[in-house]
Amino acid sequence: MLGFFSNKSTHPLADAREVKRILAEIVAGEPQSAVEEATAWLESLTANESFKLAQRLELIFKLDEAAVAQARRLGRDYPALGSTSRAAETRQWELSHGYWQQLAAAYFDCLAGYRAAEKEHDALRPQLPMLYGRLVNALAARLKWMQFRYGPVDPEFWMRVGGVYLAAVDAKVAQKPLQLYPGSVESSIEAEYLKVLLFHATSMDNLRPLEIEIAERFITHFLPHFSLIRELLRENVYWVDAAKPLPPTRLAKHPEITPTLRFFNGARAVEAVATTIEQIRSEGRVPPGINLGAQYEAAKVIPVLEHLAMCWAPKPPMRGNVRHRINSPLKVVNGLAAVHQRLSGRSAGTQGFETWTVDDVSLGGLGAQAGISRNDWIRIGGLVGLQPEGGDNWLVGIIRRYVRTTPNQASVGIETISKTPRAVFADAGGLQTEALLLDVPEVGEYARMALPANALEDKVALVFALDDKNARLHPRETLSTGADFVIANFFVQSFS
Structure with missing residues (x-):
């Protein structure tokens, strides 16, 4: 397949034997080094104009196949880094997010080339379903890595991934059975797009990185219980307009009807989740037919399943307490040791705390806007000390929700666990x-x-x-x- 180079390119990937060596090196290498090498080759391919479009796409496919297991392994291992080394965590995030971003850019470049050059259409048309499917898969992986850092997700992301899906619909290949990678289960472009929508609908901003990894695996497992439809039915729970820069949204009111509007609901999935929870509790383990990428204790898996059921239920979870909108400064200290120092009087003054702005309060907690400091310590499940403006008492809370609204600003939800610590x-x-x-x-x-x-x-x-x-x-x-x-x-x- 790689023997059709006619322009005497000096690029290493123009040599079939060198390609074989590079791919083998990526497959057998240490995951971080392999992904870093694959990223560099993808970048060089996109920048090099000596390859014909069909040649470039085939090489991208092969690099993608060689690196996919290594890249997924980094995603599986990433959550454990948060408790060891912040530097290692940052490096792995930048490397992995950069890889999927570069892979998506390489596929988009091929897609743009196809649309611009009619003479390439016959050569590339048979590859379009795989191109669309791999591109949606790369965007889905990039979304997961953005969610590991809790965003922000640019609205343009939804227009781009939706645009790929709509292009597949126009080409009448969106529902065509597709094996994205050798050895993978059969999928389709529409199924891959639906995974992206479900990932967002599952409120990952309430989950820790390990729970996000587990939730993504469960989404794949329960995907057959969902379908993406055009009809507005009473049982629909979510809607999305694939042509607009908007994420999927709960169906609180009827959206504007357009040809690109789609709906989905999780009624059957909620039943399947409930059955799975019962089975895990009964057997004390995850059923063998569910592939989570690693072995996890039942105690780690069941809360994730309960979260999925809550997000996919026809009726959204009701808030236990009424929220009151306010705008007030809030002093915040991070971690058990820092809270203990404040309460014991060993730490005072203006040092050692951050100032956030409270958006709303209720009996159970509060929401706040937080600046993201250089050490970026905010984490789901983290313990914090809180001192509202005008008071000398400290509260203790647990961070339950975290969304980056901009690179330097975040929206944080905190459950108050003690008002008299x-x-x-x-x-x-x-x-x-x-x-x-x-x-x-x-x-x-x-x-x-x-x-x-x-x-x-x-x-x-x-x-x-x-x-x-x-x-x-x-x-x-x-x-x-x-x-x-x-x-x-x-x-x-x-x-x-």
């Missing part, structure tokens, strides 16, 4: 532990405490002094965990 220095079997008491202790009742992630030990009581009294609390069940903390229920044995 206290910092204590507890004795845990002879080891001093800095902990936060989240509830007022009452003998014979339970009180929540937040401790460093590795400080909770089963059957080891916490003993501490508070307000001229001595308290002894025994650990019970763990309620939640984060990168630097664990929150657990404690039985209050004594407080006097």
Whole structure:
């Protein structure tokens, strides 16, 4: 297939033996190096005009096939980097996002060349379904990597991916069965586009990176329970206009009817999710027929499935408390240690905190606009200390929603878990532990405490002094965990 070079190009990819060597090197290499090399070759192909369009597209296909497993492996491994090295996490994100961005750009370049040169039509027409499918797949992967950083997603993204789908519809190949990669399951351009729509509809801004990775795999698994249709039916839940720079939206009111309008709903998928949850709880494992790319404990998988069911349900989840719109400054400190320092009086003044702006408040939490600092510490599930304007008390909250609205600004949703936290220095079997008491202790009742992630030990009581009294609390069940903390229920044995 690569033996039709007639212009004596000096580019290494013009030599069939060199191409074979490069592809083998990418397949067998270390994932980061392989993806970096593939990105460089894609960039050089796009910039080099010595290749005919059909030649360039075939080489892009081959580079894509050689690198796809390596690129997916980086996506699977990325969530674990957040708890190790910020530098390694940043490098892997930039490398992976850059690869999918370059791959999509290379495919778009071929598509533009096809549209501009009629003489190339006969040579490329048989390859169009694969070009459209691979391009939507590359855009979907890029969207996932943008979501790993919680955006922002440019509205143009939706017009571009929708434009590829509509081009496939016009060419009457959108529903044509397609095997995107050797060994992959059969798909179609429409199915790949629907995956992108479902990914957005699944509210990834409420999930941590590992949960995003798991959710994406489940979307592929449950995809047969969805269909993309043109008709406005009562059971429709979401709509999208593929020709407009808008993401899919819940059907709260009827949109303007256009030829490019599409609908989808997840009623059958919600039933399948419920069945899967029951099976996992019964068997204590993910069923063998579900490919999540790795082995995960049931406790990590079930919350993701519950989130999918909530997002795909015909009726959106109702807010438990009424929101009140305000505009007020908010002091924020990051992490258990920093909150403990503030509450214990070891840290004061204007250093060590950021100032956000509160948008709305409710009994359960608040929404705020946050500037993204250089160290970019905001994470779903992170523990924060909050001090509203005009008060001297601190609250403790957990970040539950995170959306980058611009490269330097974000919208953050925080669940308030304590309005009266206290910092204590507890004795845990002879080891001093800095902990936060989240509830007022009452003998014979339970009180929540937040401790460093590795400080909770089963059957080891916490003993501490508070307000001229001595308290002894025994650990019970763990309620939640984060990168630097664990929150657990404690039985209050004594407080006097």
